[in-house]
Amino acid sequence: MSTEQPDMPELKIESGSGQQTNVQPLQLGKRLREIRKSLNLTLEEASQKTGLARSTLSKIENEQISPTFTAVQKLAHGLQIDIPQLFAKPRTTMASGRRVLTKSGQGTPHPTSTYEHELLSTDLARKKMVPFKTRVRARSFDDFGDWVRHEGEEFLLVLEGELALYTEFYEPVAMVAGDSVYYDANMGHALVSLSETDALVLWIVAR
């Protein structure tokens, strides 16, 4: 594995490619073999880690038997894989790898009356999250017409300043730099700066 030194900061953009198909025949055996191989384990070693017999592992991998749930648990525990991952889509090990780097202050601006969003990740197709850095200009809840509500979930971390988070079913709560909150975006929500200057938050929306 090459240990090269990092190059200097610089904005790199790679637009995402869009493949992704579902529907797995779910070949547990094949999957397990892949995982074991990737861990460079022999059946014997895997056997010791999991407490299952070599032969059993072999049979599972070759789909000669259907492991009991307890066996699957032992496998997952022994090989350090979590069970949901076992059943997740095939590993898109290939060149689905993409990244987008955004330098400080170089995001795409998107101002509103109450917020000043800076979109931190430009066109990465079909991404699961949308990250903003947001300057909160609102100084009172009345600056908002009504609750903001939408599908998805949101996480936010206060970067600077002090603000109040208003949410529909709870009391408003004060937050300072370093505090974070996670909530369902279907619940009405709004941010108000409590300091003289605008507050700054990192804001992430998941679909």
Next chain:
Amino acid sequence: MSTEQPDMPELKIESGSGQQTNVQPLQLGKRLREIRKSLNLTLEEASQKTGLARSTLSKIENEQISPTFTAVQKLAHGLQIDIPQLFAKPRTTMASGRRVLTKSGQGTPHPTSTYEHELLSTDLARKKMVPFKTRVRARSFDDFGDWVRHEGEEFLLVLEGELALYTEFYEPVAMVAGDSVYYDANMGHALVSLSETDALVLWIVAR
């Protein structure tokens, strides 16, 4: 852990609900019963939908037997639940509108040799994102055994310090406070601090 500075004054409250739902005995049976009940199905009906015998279902629900993987598949298919969901932590459907506030430094610590994670949102039943505040201890890429790869996508924002992001298909890139990056977590990735002190990043994983 908690190398954090104590946090600032606070007004209204809403302490992060910090209950531990750790390490599940993973009571598949109980879980299945819940699901079946919630679908208003009798054992007989569930039997017809899944192709498994009433008695078998009963035994599974009462944890008298450990279903084979094929049985689990039939269950999942017949009852329209996807398998990962079966093994996820307790329901706690946060769709009903919920929020979790985490005060600075009050997250759940989770140290490794290279990173020091602070989980910012406790018991995320089925959340779409998992937020960490992470202290990067690694000083060289060699501190990692091999690439870290897993399902999902990641966003990260540098909070303090200076670091290098190594990713599988790209050149490593330097990042300073305020910079952020979004990438596919299936692509191998690793963070290395370039400063003398540990670097601090906000790290979010979407499934």
Next chain:
DNA sequence: CAATAAAATAGCGTATAGGAAATATTTCCC
């Protein structure tokens, strides 16, 4: 290529999961 070692697979006995039917329990009328 042999010879040998290492790893994976196959055979077989035992433990246990799965199905059909009997039994027990709960639910719901009257």
Next chain:
DNA sequence: GGGAAATATTTCCTATACGCTATTTTATTG
């Protein structure tokens, strides 16, 4: 509460998963 219907559990038998050991296959080295 007593019965009857619906639902759940238990029993018993067959099918199959699991572990031990033997065998075959694959990798290594002279």
